[in-house]
Amino acid sequence: MAVTRTLARxxxxxxxxxxxxxxxxxxxxxxxxxxxxxxxxxxxxxxNNMLAAxxxxxxxxxxxxxxxxxRVDILHxxxxxxxxxxxxxxxxxHARAIHPSAPVYPALLALCEWKGISxxxxxxxxxxxxxxxxRVGLSVFPEHYMIGWHITGTAGVFGAAAAAGKLLELxxxxxxxxxxxxxxxxxxxxxxxxxxxxSLHPGRAAQNGLNAALLAANNFTSSEQxxxxxxxxxxxxxxxxxxxxxxxxxGKRWELSSNMYKPFACGLVxxxxxxxxxxxxxxxxxxxxMIASVELKVSPIVFELTAKENPQTGLEGxxxxxxxxxxxLRFGRAGEAEFSDAGVLDSATVALRKKVRIERDESIGRVxxxxxxxxxxxxxxxxxxxxxxxxxxxxxxxxxxxxxFLGLADGILARERADEIIRLCWAVExxxxxxxxxxxAAAA
Amino acid sequence: MAVTRTLARxxxxxxxxxxxxxxxxxxxxxxxxxxxxxxxxxxxxxxNNMLAAxxxxxxxxxxxxxxxxxRVDILHxxxxxxxxxxxxxxxxxHARAIHPSAPVYPALLALCEWKGISxxxxxxxxxxxxxxxxRVGLSVFPEHYMIGWHITGTAGVFGAAAAAGKLLELxxxxxxxxxxxxxxxxxxxxxxxxxxxxSLHPGRAAQNGLNAALLAANNFTSSEQxxxxxxxxxxxxxxxxxxxxxxxxxGKRWELSSNMYKPFACGLVxxxxxxxxxxxxxxxxxxxxMIASVELKVSPIVFELTAKENPQTGLEGxxxxxxxxxxxLRFGRAGEAEFSDAGVLDSATVALRKKVRIERDESIGRVxxxxxxxxxxxxxxxxxxxxxxxxxxxxxxxxxxxxxFLGLADGILARERADEIIRLCWAVExxxxxxxxxxxAAAA
Numbered sequence: 001m002a003v004t005r006t007l008a009r010x011x012x013x014x015x016x017x018x019x020x021x022x023x024x025x026x027x028x029x030x031x032x033x034x035x036x037x038x039x040x041x042x043x044x045x046x047x048n049n050m051l052a053a054x055x056x057x058x059x060x061x062x063x064x065x066x067x068x069x070x071r072v073d074i075l076h077x078x079x080x081x082x083x084x085x086x087x088x089x090x091x092x093x094h095a096r097a098i099h100p101s102a103p104v105y106p107a108l109l110a111l112c113e114w115k116g117i118s119x120x121x122x123x124x125x126x127x128x129x130x131x132x133x134x135r136v137g138l139s140v141f142p143e144h145y146m147i148g149w150h151i152t153g154t155a156g157v158f159g160a161a162a163a164a165g166k167l168l169e170l171x172x173x174x175x176x177x178x179x180x181x182x183x184x185x186x187x188x189x190x191x192x193x194x195x196x197x198x199s200l201h202p203g204r205a206a207q208n209g210l211n212a213a214l215l216a217a218n219n220f221t222s223s224e225q226x227x228x229x230x231x232x233x234x235x236x237x238x239x240x241x242x243x244x245x246x247x248x249x250x251g252k253r254w255e256l257s258s259n260m261y262k263p264f265a266c267g268l269v270x271x272x273x274x275x276x277x278x279x280x281x282x283x284x285x286x287x288x289x290m291i292a293s294v295e296l297k298v299s300p301i302v303f304e305l306t307a308k309e310n311p312q313t314g315l316e317g318x319x320x321x322x323x324x325x326x327x328x329l330r331f332g333r334a335g336e337a338e339f340s341d342a343g344v345l346d347s348a349t350v351a352l353r354k355k356v357r358i359e360r361d362e363s364i365g366r367v368x369x370x371x372x373x374x375x376x377x378x379x380x381x382x383x384x385x386x387x388x389x390x391x392x393x394x395x396x397x398x399x400x401x402x403x404x405f406l407g408l409a410d411g412i413l414a415r416e417r418a419d420e421i422i423r424l425c426w427a428v429e430x431x432x433x434x435x436x437x438x439x440x441a442a443a444a
Numbered sequence: 445m446a447v448t449r450t451l452a453r454x455x456x457x458x459x460x461x462x463x464x465x466x467x468x469x470x471x472x473x474x475x476x477x478x479x480x481x482x483x484x485x486x487x488x489x490x491x492n493n494m495l496a497a498x499x500x501x502x503x504x505x506x507x508x509x510x511x512x513x514x515r516v517d518i519l520h521x522x523x524x525x526x527x528x529x530x531x532x533x534x535x536x537x538h539a540r541a542i543h544p545s546a547p548v549y550p551a552l553l554a555l556c557e558w559k560g561i562s563x564x565x566x567x568x569x570x571x572x573x574x575x576x577x578x579r580v581g582l583s584v585f586p587e588h589y590m591i592g593w594h595i596t597g598t599a600g601v602f603g604a605a606a607a608a609g610k611l612l613e614l615x616x617x618x619x620x621x622x623x624x625x626x627x628x629x630x631x632x633x634x635x636x637x638x639x640x641x642x643s644l645h646p647g648r649a650a651q652n653g654l655n656a657a658l659l660a661a662n663n664f665t666s667s668e669q670x671x672x673x674x675x676x677x678x679x680x681x682x683x684x685x686x687x688x689x690x691x692x693x694x695g696k697r698w699e700l701s702s703n704m705y706k707p708f709a710c711g712l713v714x715x716x717x718x719x720x721x722x723x724x725x726x727x728x729x730x731x732x733x734m735i736a737s738v739e740l741k742v743s744p745i746v747f748e749l750t751a752k753e754n755p756q757t758g759l760e761g762x763x764x765x766x767x768x769x770x771x772x773l774r775f776g777r778a779g780e781a782e783f784s785d786a787g788v789l790d791s792a793t794v795a796l797r798k799k800v801r802i803e804r805d806e807s808i809g810r811v812x813x814x815x816x817x818x819x820x821x822x823x824x825x826x827x828x829x830x831x832x833x834x835x836x837x838x839x840x841x842x843x844x845x846x847x848x849f850l851g852l853a854d855g856i857l858a859r860e861r862a863d864e865i866i867r868l869c870w871a872v873e874x875x876x877x878x879x880x881x882x883x884x885a886a887a888a
Contacts, residue, residue: 046664053662054655057517059503073501148675184641185648187631189667191675197628197666200659204629211498215644218497220490222641223633231592231635 003243004183004227008175010250011132011162016124023254024429027123030092031437032401032425033261034085034101035066039441040336040408041087042067046196050083050203063110064438067412071442074110078160078210081106082203086152088336090265090408094130095258095392097145098137102202103156104129107164107210113435117167119428127256129163132179134255136227139245140238145190149237153188153201160209161216168217180222181212183233263390263400264334266318269302272369272388273321277328280373280381288330288352290375296325297361297370307358317344325371326353335407367391398426412443447687448627448671452619454694455576455606460568467698468873471567475881476845476869477536477705478529478545479510483885484780484852485531486511490640494527494647507554508882511856515886518554522604522654525550526647530596532780534709534852538574539702539836541589542581546646547600548573551608551654557879561611563872571700573607576623578699580671583689584682589634593681597632597645602671604653605660612661624666625656627677707834707844708778710762713746716813716832717765721772724817724825732774732796734819740769741805741814751802761788769815770797779851811835842870856887 041047042065051070059073065080072080085091086102094100104126112122137144137155145151161182165175185208188201216222227233227246234241264274273296280286298321308320317323317339326349327338337343364370367388373381387393389400396404402422409418417440424437431437485491486509495514503517509524516524529535530546538544548570556566581588581599589595605626609619629652632645660666671677671690678685708718717740724730742765752764761767761783770793771782781787808814811832817825831837833844840848846866853862861884868881875881 049662049664050659053658053664054519057503057506057519059501059517062501073503075498075501148680180636180639181641181644184633184636184644185631187629189628189670189675189677189680191667191670191673191680192624192628195624195665195667197625197664200625200628200664214497215494218493220493220497220641220644221639223635223639226633226635229635231633233633236592236633236635 001228001243002225003246004179004225005172005176006247007132008179009172010247011128011166012170012172012175014124014128016120018251019124019127020254023127023256024123026256026259027126028425028428029261029398029401030101030256030259031105031428032405032422033092034105035421035425035437035441036405036408037088037091038081038085039067039412040090041084042412044084044087046087046199047080047084049196050080054079063113064442066438066441067443069443074114075207075211077110078106079203079207081109082206083199086199086202088265090262090336093260093262094134094255095260096138097141097151098134098155099152099202100130100133100159100256100259103133103152103205103209104159104163106203106206107160108167109434109438111164111167111210112433113438116433116435119431119434121167122434123429125163125166127254128166129159130256132162133159135246139242140234140240143240144238147238148190150188150190150192150198150201153205154186154237156202156205157182157186157209157212160206161212164210164213165216168213170213170216174216174219176224177220177222178213178216180224180226181215181220182209183226184222185212186233186237258392260392261390261396261401263396263404265336265339266324266334267306269299269366270306270321270324271390272367272385273298273371274324274328274334275389276369276371276383276385277325278332280371280383281329281332284381286329288348290377291329291352291355292374292376294325294329294356295372296321296356296358297364298358299364299366299368300360300362301366302358303360311344314339314341314344321358322353322356323349325356333407335404337407337410413441445672445687446669447690448623448669449616449620450691451576452623453616454691455572455610456614456616456619458568458572460564462695463568463571464698467571467700468567470700470703471570472869472872473705473842473845474536474545474570474700474703475549475872476849476866478549479865479869479881479885480849480852481532481535482525482529483511483856484534485528486856488528488531490531490643491524491528493640494524507557508886510882510885511887513887518558519651519655521554522550523647523651525553526650527643530643530646532709534706534780537704537706538578538699539704540582541585541595542578542599543596543646544574544577544603544700544703547577547596547649547653548603548607550647550650551604552611553878553882555608555611555654556877557882560877560879563875563878565611566878567873569607569610571698572610573603574700576606577603579690583686584678584684587684588682591682592634594632594634594636594642594645597649598630598681600646600649601626601630601653601656604650605656608654608657609660612657614657614660618660618663620668621664621666622657622660624668624670625659625664626653627670628666629656630677630681702836704836705834705840705845707840707848708768709780709783710768710778711750713743713810714750714765714768715834716811716829717742717815718768718772718778719833720813720815720827720829721769722776724815724827725773725776728825730773732792734821735773735796735799736818736820738769738773738800739816740765740800740802741808742802743808743810743812744804744806745810746802747804755788758783758785758788765802766797766800767793769800777851779848781851781854857885
């Protein structure tokens, strides 16, 4: 099967009116979440170092670096915004494997700014881009990932190429080339996890995918079987290849419907504990003084990954279920601020987390939790979390996403600017020029 | 063994005075050959299409696109000059696998122009870059190539990163990161052969390698075992990995000494025939009118690949041993001009190639040939070529390289400019600012 060409044809022939309203709304939710992640990490050392390296070579100020004052050419905007949106590991996650937004939205938003493209077209291109990257990724998953490829980079480049190619109105032939040019730039090793290069992967995927679409628009040719050929992407980079996955149920199954958003700025296995603590805090107006002790029944994996009792840095705090429970009970949230270096050393938080004990329970799933709180007045509160907030079974509400965004933008953009971006994201399909979102995310 | 760090240390500690004079002269030969290839293909459709795609995003005019008038930022100069120098498949070839110059010289020459770096430093950086890319490539070769990776791209990025990092005077720690950033961007599929993407590979390797060095110079971190780790370059991208190859005999064995230059603008298996024809032509002052018939004894592979009797385009001409023999006898050369569309349709050339017959001979090796010429005056001439010009056994002379360069530059740069570049390349180690070479290659 000529799956590269078939996928190209599906992308080119896709029409906006075929996308269901709930899928288009999911694109708006992903956009708001993605913007928050990019803005929130925009002053991180990873982004600072990258900008110091590349700004001397940037072109015309065509597109905004979110959360900062710099404007650069669209290729560099795609790179830097792709990096920043993944730095906190707080961006969205497809239920099976890839982070869909970080490679795609940076390419698209930059193109929108440069060309004045509408929000409806942006949403449409994003939806087909997510289809392309998830389907190509899933066609070689999980073997491809197990070999050592960081699939957000390796498959993400297809998403960026497909989505940018859609905005550039490529022909079927050009889209076939764009996917091939993406295939031959597919890269990103899992060995880089823990270094700044992890975020480089979606950034370079966004930039290279955008570049692939621009090259194809100018008739720069590639193989026409870039995905499926004997020496193409799938067979060279995986031991498994199921091409049917790429085309099956096109237009019926929407990968974006399997998208998840993390409510809390730490690992998946701690999300349930935080969720339970926040629920009890809010329902009983708990303050730290009221709390005598906290007991958590957690899955064995929590012991393995996040049993750090006395974290000393923000990063260590993300691997401390004790700290996570304490900030959840004290502040009712667990965003980047609560996992900052200062946040983990705060004496009131330290005092509260010393009251937390954990108990291994084989019956508790990896994203589940069971929280017991004993109050000084003798009462006992408890909450079992079957599905943590942010899973497909219990998605974050639009209001949850707004609060997450506000937490990320806090201290970087003025509150009115943050509110304006929220408004623009919900109304994205009505915007004549979606670039307005990026410009609203410029720092003073 | 921590081979990434060891390689980084070797590169950082390398000193110019340790490079033997013949290796440094080979760097000058490679530079002249590389410049010619880049200039010669600078107006090719591949380069035109790429420039149309990327010029709107280029930055300050820091570096020259060879053979053209445009000046762009160094990252784009590295990309475009890397592409153009590989378009004709006329660039240098290491005896075992990689095209060494196309990923490395574009990055270095752009850096020299931007920073005003000396020719001695350029030569030194090139030599260590070639060591890095050839040794990393050979550590996974041939399995890596057989899987489907285009090693000029996948290993070339290490060469560009190492060489650019040397010019940027990276610390050992930074060089280790630069190699890791290169590793995680390593890409390029052999499936792309026959399309414009084949040339994209060394171009992107040059650009990404240069970018890796710039990022590392600004303390952008990567894994410190980018090459050897379980999920690093070698184990993910090959079934064979011999880390010893990377470090063995460092400073004693010089990979650049195994570099070869193609004298004629066509496939390897035809080089011997052209060589023999030119020798007989020059020794006997042959003109087409003197020739009654030509008989070539050739290896079976010549029948398989290049037995096209009546080519109609320049590209077909490259796969016609008949055409190759005819132009060699008529013009005493076989450069890009002789393999142009007009060149293969020229009536005098067509008449001469009709006099050529070929005969299969199992005893003739793939780069050997045996030429018989029967003259109208009854004489018979013959020449057996054991080692075609350009092989390690019979390298092109400096004068041969000058003639090749002049042929490539003809019609693009004025003759005085071409002569000036030849002079600058031979004197490269005396240049206070090697960027003068790139500026001399600017078209009016």
